[in-house]
Amino acid sequence: xxxxxxxxxxxxxxxxxxxxxxxxxxxxxxxxxxxxxxxxxxxxxxxxxxxxxxxxxxxxxxxxxxxxxxxxxxxxxxxxxxxxxxxxxxxxxxxxxxxxxxxxxxxxxxxxxxxxxxxxxxxxxxxxxxxxxxxxxxxxxxxxxxxxxxxxxxxxxxxxxxxxxxxxxxxxxxxxxxxxxxxxxxxxxxxxxxxxxxxxxxxxxxxxxxxxxxxxxxxxxxxxxxxxxxxxxxxxxxxxxxxxxxxxxxxxxxxxxxxxxxxxxxxxxxxxxxxxxxxxxxxxxxxxxxxxxxxxxxxxxxxxxxxxxxxxxxxxxxxxxxxxxxxxxxxxxxxxxxxxxxxxxxxxxxxxxxxxxxxxxxxxxxxxxxxxxxxxxxxxxxxxxxxxxxxxxxxxxxxxxxxxxxxxxxxxxxxxxxxxxxxxxxxxxxxxxxxxxxxxxxxxxxxxxxxxxxxxxxxxxxxxxxxxxxxxxxxxxxxxxxxxxxxxxxxxxxxxxxxxxxxxxxxxxxxxxxxxxxxxxxxxxxxxxxxxxxxxxxxxxxxxxxxxxxxxxxxxxxxxxxxxxxxxxxxxxxxxxxxxxxxxxxxxxxxxxxxxxxxxxxxxxxxxxxxxxxxxxxxx
Amino acid sequence: xxxxxxxxxxxxxxxxxxxxxxxxxxxxxxxxxxxxxxxxxxxxxxxxxxxxxxxxxxxxxxxxxxxxxxxxxxxxxxxxxxxxxxxxxxxxxxxxxxxxxxxxxxxxxxxxxxxxxxxxxxxxxxxxxxxxxxxxxxxxxxxxxxxxxxxxxxxxxxxxxxxxxxxxxxxxxxxxxxxxxxxxxxxxxxxxxxxxxxxxxxxxxxxxxxxxxxxxxxxxx
Ligand code: SF4
Numbered sequence: 001x002x003x004x005x006x007x008x009x010x011x012x013x014x015x016x017x018x019x020x021x022x023x024x025x026x027x028x029x030x031x032x033x034x035x036x037x038x039x040x041x042x043x044x045x046x047x048x049x050x051x052x053x054x055x056x057x058x059x060x061x062x063x064x065x066x067x068x069x070x071x072x073x074x075x076x077x078x079x080x081x082x083x084x085x086x087x088x089x090x091x092x093x094x095x096x097x098x099x100x101x102x103x104x105x106x107x108x109x110x111x112x113x114x115x116x117x118x119x120x121x122x123x124x125x126x127x128x129x130x131x132x133x134x135x136x137x138x139x140x141x142x143x144x145x146x147x148x149x150x151x152x153x154x155x156x157x158x159x160x161x162x163x164x165x166x167x168x169x170x171x172x173x174x175x176x177x178x179x180x181x182x183x184x185x186x187x188x189x190x191x192x193x194x195x196x197x198x199x200x201x202x203x204x205x206x207x208x209x210x211x212x213x214x215x216x217x218x219x220x221x222x223x224x225x226x227x228x229x230x231x232x233x234x235x236x237x238x239x240x241x242x243x244x245x246x247x248x249x250x251x252x253x254x255x256x257x258x259x260x261x262x263x264x265x266x267x268x269x270x271x272x273x274x275x276x277x278x279x280x281x282x283x284x285x286x287x288x289x290x291x292x293x294x295x296x297x298x299x300x301x302x303x304x305x306x307x308x309x310x311x312x313x314x315x316x317x318x319x320x321x322x323x324x325x326x327x328x329x330x331x332x333x334x335x336x337x338x339x340x341x342x343x344x345x346x347x348x349x350x351x352x353x354x355x356x357x358x359x360x361x362x363x364x365x366x367x368x369x370x371x372x373x374x375x376x377x378x379x380x381x382x383x384x385x386x387x388x389x390x391x392x393x394x395x396x397x398x399x400x401x402x403x404x405x406x407x408x409x410x411x412x413x414x415x416x417x418x419x420x421x422x423x424x425x426x427x428x429x430x431x432x433x434x435x436x437x438x439x440x441x442x443x444x445x446x447x448x449x450x451x452x453x454x455x456x457x458x459x460x461x462x463x464x465x466x467x468x469x470x471x472x473x474x475x476x477x478x479x480x481x482x483x484x485x486x487x488x489x490x491x492x493x494x495x496x497x498x499x500x501x502x503x504x505x506x507x508x509x510x511x512x513x514x515x516x517x518x519x520x521x522x523x524x525x526x527x528x529x530x531x532x533x534x535x536x537x538x539x540x541x542x543x544x545x546x547x548x549x550x551x552x553x554x555x556x557x558x559x560x561x562x563x564x565x566x567x568x569x570x571x572x573x574x575x576x577x578x579x580x581x582x583x584x585x586x587x588x589x590x591x592x593x594x595x596x597x598x599x600x601x602x603x604x605x606x607x608x609x610x611x612x613x614x615x616x617x618x619x620x
Numbered sequence: 621x622x623x624x625x626x627x628x629x630x631x632x633x634x635x636x637x638x639x640x641x642x643x644x645x646x647x648x649x650x651x652x653x654x655x656x657x658x659x660x661x662x663x664x665x666x667x668x669x670x671x672x673x674x675x676x677x678x679x680x681x682x683x684x685x686x687x688x689x690x691x692x693x694x695x696x697x698x699x700x701x702x703x704x705x706x707x708x709x710x711x712x713x714x715x716x717x718x719x720x721x722x723x724x725x726x727x728x729x730x731x732x733x734x735x736x737x738x739x740x741x742x743x744x745x746x747x748x749x750x751x752x753x754x755x756x757x758x759x760x761x762x763x764x765x766x767x768x769x770x771x772x773x774x775x776x777x778x779x780x781x782x783x784x785x786x787x788x789x790x791x792x793x794x795x796x797x798x799x800x801x802x803x804x805x806x807x808x809x810x811x812x813x814x815x816x817x818x819x820x821x822x823x824x825x826x827x828x829x830x831x832x833x834x835x836x837x838x839x840x841x
Binding site for chain 2: 007
């Protein structure tokens with residue numbers, strides 16, 4: 001363990017000590033492979049991630065595999081480590097990361113890339129995959145950003161594409177097997193891995209560029225390496241591994257509660273949303289299984305809050321049945337339920353009665369756009385009537401603080417749509433006074449939180465250009481002018497941050513040079529306001545000869561080879577093209593519950609899925 | 621929902637340790653950890669009434685981050701019968717060993733009667749042989765430090781908070797065995813002694829050894 005005198009000098013030493021209740025300790029002499037799971041941000045954020053909890057448990061369910069955790073040290077600890085020449089360690093054993101067989105990184109957001117490089121450097125592991133030797137750990141990436149792994153392709157040996165519960169165990173088994181046979185070399189292992197389902201080994205592909213910087217070809221170097229890597233999914237969510245136990249953090253984390261994953265995927269198909277596409281097809285768990293898992297986690301963790309987490313919880317077909325089953329015991333055990341991802345149109349008196357977790361007086365909704373026209377174009381199928389109906393319920397319960405989320409710079413957006421945001425916010429306040437009957441609580445306050453649109457891979461808007469900074473600034477100011485009511489609070493995101501996200505979201509391999517330069521300049525924690533420095537990034541792009549506008553502000557051609565074409569998320573490009581055309585015609589697409597629109601994800605299979613009866617040929 | 625008011629059957633006191641990695645968690649973190657552990661252990665704890673019920677736990681004394689202790693106390697109320705031995709056994713299974721309960725019993729003395737706490741402080745670095753005189757001099761003169769008070773950070777003389785002490789010189793370290801005031805009005809945090817040292821030790825260790833009543837002799841239990 002790290003020396004006590006250092007722990008005394010840093011903020012929140014509980015980030016580094018490990019020893020949590022529920023952590024898994026094994027005898028390192030008896031295990032055959034050691035896996036370090038790294039979340040490239042602080043401990044508090046990493047410990048709140050449900051995916052890691054699942055994979056940590058799934059790997060450790062194998063007796064001969066020991067999976068540990070690692071996080072990015074905060075800057076004070078980093079300074080101590082650099083000063084004392086202390087290599088980054090895993091929390092459970094305190095052993096240096098570089099002694100592990102495999103180090104996995106989860107890539108949850110683009111702005112963590114500089115942290116990944118910093119973590120590798122602090123762990124004294126060569127940054128570039130090409131510089132690693134047989135004695136270095138294998139570096140695996142996964143998570144949402146791996147649907148376009150190209151900007152970080154040079155730093156990873158391989159990527160696990162899609163859901164990792166089985167895949168990570170299989171790849172570790174392959175490693176063990178090759179080590180035992182004596183056939184292990186890094187090269188042999190990677191070649192073998194590339195032949196397995198759901199693994200992308202970037203070094204086995206050759207990328208050629210056109211003169212204009214776009215990609216000419218992205219080809220496997222060998223015949224047995226797949227042209228496209230199809231993502232892995234867990235077919236039956238009831239059978240899929242789910243932890244019976246959580247590691248219990250001592251220090252406060254972001255989500256310090258039981259998180260119950262109710263289903264995967266999303267039926268909605270918002271045209272800007274990557275998560276809604278890449279987690280398809282929809283697969284549900286049964287209420288009985290969920291109830292069992294919740295009870296078990298309650299007994300083993302002692303948490304008194306259960307959060308039903310899925311992309312849009314009210315779309316769960318058995319939501320009533322599930323909440324009934326849970327409420328049979330949660331109330332008596334002083335456990336509260338929370339449903340964080342409610343849709344406007346599902347906010348009913350009946351649900352409100354059931355959920356004590358909606359204790360807070362804030363009501364949060366995401367109409368995303370200010371006019372029905374634009375909501376139709378982005379396929380966010382909620383109406384003003386839905387909002388008013390939800391407000392009726394909320395006001396009846398004395399919830400008078402309303403938070404609305406919007407996006408600026410969406411494709412097809414006009415100034416009228418921006419004005420619509422201000423009007424919708426005003427409508428909330430007016431409605432409070434218009435409603436007949438008794439008013440409860442204080443006068444309402446409305447906060448609108450406005451993000452900038454970021455074109456994301458694997459969405460209908462993947463080809464779209466992001467507005468320039470000048471244009472985003474103009475739009476932000478326009479909205480500010482249109483908000484005249486002082487009861488409306490207006491927050492907006494730093495457009496510079498969104499621009500950098502856009503660059504990396506649609507980036508290609510050429511960006512690895514920028515990331516290396518960023519490391520040389522000590523850049524990290526880009527997702528933290530206090531460290532994000534746009535000017536440094538512009539200098540970096542300048543130094544390495546990269547034009548950020550090429551990635552962020554250019555409309556990509558529909559026939560262009562996209563950096564992420566090598567990854568098959570299950571949804572077809574043809575579907576995205578159709579959806580894009582629909583967006584320009586402001587025509588919404590029915591959700592999967594109403595009608596299958598043939599996105600193609602059904603070919604991946606899946607139990608208790610909406611698409612079981614879809615005509616699989618539709619997409620072809 | 622809770623039917624009527626739960627009957628409070630009895631109060632219990634839990635004496636526990638705080639050591640190893642657990643030295644580094646704050647009081648708030650300790651509360652949260654204890655709460656989940658009590659629920660995991662299935663101990664029938666009393667919850668506060670009201671809109672946002674939470675288990676009622678009262679701790680005897682704060683302990684600064686980084687200090688270890690063999691004598692932490694927490695009082696609870698039980699709403700159903702469970703023997704002291706069973707509470708201890710269940711709680712031990714639900715807590716990491718570094719936070720182990722060492723005794724569970726019915727309290728006889730109130731927390732308010734606590735007057736003193738005894739600490740063992742070990743200073744490393746230049747505090748070897750010959751340091752006793754220096755330390756004695758410091759501990760018997762006015763000791764002005766910045767102290768958190770109700771009115772914010774204030775220059776305070778903590779001399780009044782210091783009781784009897786003894787210093788042992790070792791090779792490369794000095795061990796100070798000291799009584800500090802611990803009643804709520806005059807609680808003296810041992811970290812303040814380190815703060816008052818002109819030459820800071822390279823490293824130091826603080827251990828809480830015992831808690832005493834106002835006479836400074838009778839052990840609190
Ligand atoms: S195949 Fe049809 S039902 Fe299934 S996810 Fe795609 S659009 Fe929805």
